[in-house]
Amino acid sequence: MQRKMFLLLIASVSLMIFSATALAQQKFVGHLNGIQEVPPVNSTGNGVCTVTLNSTETQITVNATFRGLLSPANAGHIHNMGPVGVNGPVRFSFTGVSGTSGTLGPFTFPVTAADVADLRAKRLYCNILSTNFPGGEIRGQVKIVSTPFDFDGDGRTDLRVRRGAATGFYTLFSVNNSVATNFFGGANTLNSASDDYDGDGRGDFLLFTTGDILWRILQTATNTSRDVLWGNTTTLGDQLLPADYDGDGKTDVAVFRRSTGVWYIIQSSNNQQRVELFGALNDLGYVGDFDKDGKSDLTITRGTPNGIGWFTRRSSDNTVQIVNWGGTPAPAGDFVFPFAQIDVDGDGRQDHLVRRDPNAAQVQGDPVTYYILRSSDNQALIFQWGLDTDAALFGDYDGDGKTDFVARRNIGGELVWFILQSSNNYNTSQQRTVRFGMTGDLLPEEPEDEGILVNNF
Structure with a gap:
């Protein structure tokens, strides 16, 4: 009943005509x-x-x-x-x-x-x-501002690993190829692409606890730690989804409560709490600016008879956009990545992406294929990259404003980053290879590495 009510809500919202002009900035x-x-x-x-x-x-x-x-x-x-x-x-x-x-x-x-x-x-x-x-x-x-994992501020994604709670973070800076170590230990870490909480143009460190979620943020602008108690992962089933929901250029602390379909956001612009119902039981929350207005839109994904349904409430005009992408033919073995900022065409809009593993029931080193729906022309970009045993990461490693794709693989105890760059037109024969990290780095609590399988009804 809750899901039916949500679908009716979507239908009614989609038909509404808003007189206000969207101020997309x-x-x-x-x-x-x-x-x-x-x-x-x-x-x-x-x-x-x-x-x-x-x-x-x-x-x-x-x-x-x-x-x-x-x-x-x-x-x-x-x-x-x-x-x-x-x-x-x-x-x-x-x-x-x-x-x-x-x-x-x-x-x-x-x-x-x-x-x-x-x-x-x-x-x-x-x-x-x-x-x-x-x-x-x-x-x-x-x-x-949504450029992910840029820790030195040069506009390119940097490589970072966390070597256990007692050792801290190791970062390979792209600006000068130097390695920095930062001890910021304890709890889990979230591999979220939205990571600039103070708006200084550099990614911040984030650790969190499960259960009642304590967000511990080390802000690079002042080198001070900020603690925020927000959400619950165990009894309430909250999904951590930090992003810039108010358009001020800073990441907001936010969770999506999968048990009720409610979003809980602390807006950095005014420190006010924002509570929004958009979703239903067991929906999967997603981040991204799909309408190019500088704000992350409330988005959920779910399996439908027509494949994976993406439901986005556009912050620019409050209309609901529905896109079916992935999941067909069933069972397709398609994974989504709720934290990933994806823009393969560089138009400033989030693109829809799934990673397909036809043998998803068994992780055994099978090749995987990416299917991306480009927002600029509504055309598909399809390529095979990596194995189902690789960690999947996304960022702008070449600094051209478009998303690059990483298949990070453990080879002989060393982490090898195979980077497919947009500046090479996603030519798989022109990969960039970087060795950085070792076995045990980037803890399994980081959900972006694996993606989440979405099944059809």
């Missing part, structure tokens, strides 16, 4: 430091630049902060045609730039389609110049 962020300068600068300074793209994609609003420069700032710019490691020309200039610390903006600039393409492909960067460093003292690659 996506946010982008850059973490500024000296190491991203070309060539690198040995500066203690750092900063954050936020770029908000308006709904018609004709204007950006820019704000920036900086602190700790070694000499007074005298200019600031947004550069275009400058991917990671490349200097590009000045596109937009700031005014009123001075001092070793400061706050700049808001500045508004008209943008062209080419500017938006550069923005989405991470070819824009913010640069703060100073007296001693006329070419720039701190720089930050501008990226969409």
Whole structure:
């Protein structure tokens, strides 16, 4: 009865016509430091630049902060045609730039389609110049705020493993290929792609306890730990689904209660609790910005007679979008990944993805195939990548604004990351291979690695 009522609710919501115009404004962020300068600068300074793209994609609003420069700032710019490691020309200039610390903006600039393409492909960067460093003292690659696992702020996904509660995290930074160790022990860790809780453009550390869920977040902006008690995994069956639900560029603490179909969210913009009924018993919650308005939409998946049904309540206009993707012909052995931010076409919208293992009942090293529905043209992208014994991971490892795919495999006690990059047009013969980690790293409590099998009715 509960599921029938939910389906009736969907039908009624889908037919409603809303008079309000959707104010879709996506946010982008850059973490500024000296190491991203070309060539690198040995500066203690750092900063954050936020770029908000308006709904018609004709204007950006820019704000920036900086602190700790070694000499007074005298200019600031947004550069275009400058991917990671490349200097590009000045596109937009700031005014009123001075001092070793400061706050700049808001500045508004008209943008062209080419500017938006550069923005989405991470070819824009913010640069703060100073007296001693006329070419720039701190720089930050501008990226969409949902860029996953970017721990050094260069716009690319970094490799990270957790080596048990007593040892902590090991991170391979993409910006300079160095390894950092951080002890932040205890409890479990969540392999969630939404991981910037303080909005500084870098991923934060998250540990959590089962039962009554204690979220322990180590925020990189201040290097301080924040504890939040929110949800319950045992008696209430809550599913942890952190994401940016209010569009402020920061990850919100959130759970989806699978026993009731209710979402419980703490919005970082105002610290208010948000409770929403969207789903039914045993539905599976999912994250992602399907309507390109800068907010993660409430989304659930379930098996239906027509395959896997994706039900999304668009935050831009409150209408419900229903997509059937995967699960046919039954039993297809299709897995979904609730935490994964997937955008294979770089248009700023979440794409629908399943990973197919025809012999899902037995995990024995069979090849698996990805089926992705591209939001830009409603066409399928299909390729075989990895084995069912591999851990599946997703991120932007090449920094082009599109999702790359990882099959992480244990070979002789060493973790080998086989990365299929979008910059190579997902050509499986041009994989990138990185050896990082060892047996026991990335604990089994991290559910994204395996995916969740969805069966049809």
